[in-house]
Amino acid sequence: MLTFDLALGAATGGLNTGDIVFQLVMFLILLALLGKFAFGPVMNIMKQREEHIANEINSSEERNIEAQKLVEEQRDLLKQARVEAQALVENAKKLGEQQKEDIIQAARSEAGRLKDAALQEIEQEKEQAIAALRGQVASLSVLIASKVIEKELNEQEQEKLISDYINEVGEGR
Numbered sequence: 001m002l003t004f005d006l007a008l009g010a011a012t013g014g015l016n017t018g019d020i021v022f023q024l025v026m027f028l029i030l031l032a033l034l035g036k037f038a039f040g041p042v043m044n045i046m047k048q049r050e051e052h053i054a055n056e057i058n059s060s061e062e063r064n065i066e067a068q069k070l071v072e073e074q075r076d077l078l079k080q081a082r083v084e085a086q087a088l089v090e091n092a093k094k095l096g097e098q099q100k101e102d103i104i105q106a107a108r109s110e111a112g113r114l115k116d117a118a119l120q121e122i123e124q125e126k127e128q129a130i131a132a133l134r135g136q137v138a139s140l141s142v143l144i145a146s147k148v149i150e151k152e153l154n155e156q157e158q159e160k161l162i163s164d165y166i167n168e169v170g171e172g173r
Contacts, residue, residue, distance in 0.1 A: 140165055 144165055 136169060140169060 144161065
C-alpha cells in the first residue's frame with residue numbers, strides 16, 4: 001500500500017512529507033489523548049469489572065459450598081428424624097404388646113378369682129345342704145325312733161314306715 005501511495009503522490013506532483021509528518025504527529029497526539037482519557041478509564045472500568053466478577057464467582061462458590069453443607073446437614077437431620085420415628089413406632093408397638101399382655105393377665109387373674117369364689121360358694125352351699133340334710137335325717141331318725149318305740153313293728157311294717165318317711169322327705173323338698 002505504501003508503494004501505491006508513493007505512486008499516487010508521485011503522480012500528483014511529488015511526495016508531500018509535511019502532510020505525512022503532520023498526520024503522524026496528530027495521530028500520536030490523538031493516541032496520547034485516547035490513552036489518557038479513554039484507555040485509562042476504560043481499562044480501570046474493565047479491571048474493576050474483572051475484580052467484581054471474580055468476587056462474585058468466589059462469593060457464589062462459597063454460597064454453593066455452604067448450600068451443600070446445609071443440604072448434608074438436612075439429610076443427616078432427616079435420617080436422624082427417620083431413625084427416631086422408627087424408634088417411636090417400635091416403642092409404641094412394644095408398649096401395646098405389653099399392655100395387651102397385662103390386660104390378658106389381669107383378665108386371667110380375675111377369671112381365676114371368680115372361679116375360686118364360685119367354687120367356695122358352691123362348697124358353702126353344699127355344706128349347708130349337707131347340714132340341712134343331716135338335720136332332717138336326724139329329725140326323721142328321731143321321729144322314726146319315736147314311732148318305732150310307740151309301737152313295736154314287724155319287719156314289713158318297719159320297711160313300710162321307712163319308705164313312707166322317705167317319700168315324705170322327698171315330697172317335702
